[in-house]
Amino acid sequence: MAEVDPRPQRDAQRTRAAILAAAQEAFSRSGYSDTGVRDITAAAGVNPALVNRYFGSKERLYEEALGALLDAALITDIPRERFGETVVAILTATQRSQLNPLPMMMLASADPTAREITDRLLKAVFIEPLARWFGPERGAGKAAFFSALASGLTVYRELYPLDAFGAQMPEEARNWLIAAFQSLVD
Amino acid sequence: MAEVDPRPQRDAQRTRAAILAAAQEAFSRSGYSDTGVRDITAAAGVNPALVNRYFGSKERLYEEALGALLDAALITDIPRERFGETVVAILTATQRSQLNPLPMMMLASADPTAREITDRLLKAVFIEPLARWFGPERGAGKAAFFSALASGLTVYRELYPLDAFGAQMPEEARNWLIAAFQSLVD
DNA sequence: TGGCTAAGTAAACGGTGGTTTACATGATGT
């Protein structure tokens, strides 16, 4: 006899989490405007109306989805002496991280509402903490360089793939990137 | 007496050009999905149906709009000894260039169809010629670095503006960028 | 066991999108 599943069929927390996870995946793949509420809920196996029940609107679902990704992406616990290679290792992981907020940011930027939300969250939960971590002297500039470099790399790895940034990145390219990132903390 | 305008009220070429120009402006500002055919034709002062008459579809209008921008953006006639500063001057021009294809590329990348078109055009009319200009040795890698750096800079100048890349960019940041670009040709 | 409430569903609503169709009108050549 099979074990009975002790979990009830109806579980608000589980359903909410399933929608949020499906939203993160969908928004990261298709952005804001091109991701429908019905796409998300179909992937989560629930009814479209539940987005409004649990999150209020598609807009607020996006905000929570991106916020969680940005939170998880903060890299301020990396040891400074190995900053460059650690960052490059993360950004060029063969198994694309589910937690990289950059694709979602790039793809969602066309919609004015999503862009406003993204701009606010990006600065509040990522750029500013990162700038403080870099230190009071030129911290903001370093955070900006970090973001620009990481974004450019992500664009040509995931959006418009170029061989030079592909799976088997040439040693020279990798070293250039490591040195560029490491120079921000030295 | 005022001179009579010798141009007829109806001029297919002029109308077509007006639609194309309005499309470049709109796609650069709002991407593909968030730009409506009615938005474009309203800006051009013509009827929405003319998009289909002159371009076949919104899709093919996008293709022609981006293709023209990518063509005009090729920077292979820059003297190599001043490559870095020239590129940075172009990318950080106070008056944002109407011809920079990067915002359009970034904003349009969410829609699968627009992304496919962008990917094809980007490589055929920009990346590959640029790689040849850099030379047979590591040309592709240099073109990739150029694109990544330029894209990251554009993202944080136009999409999610950061002070460090703003109008009055610190001398240090500017010099870092110039050196990075110049290193690609030295 | 029975009923009450949270959880989930189905269906519709108003708005908007790209596109097509049928029609009106200005330009041109005889």
Added chain:
DNA sequence: ACATCATGTAAACCACCGTTTACTTAGCCA
């Protein structure tokens, strides 16, 4: 002047979107 065709227009079409509403059903407690 008039016929003809390119050019432009108005309106409708059909599909899809986010959201709301009315309803059903499962879970839980008395």
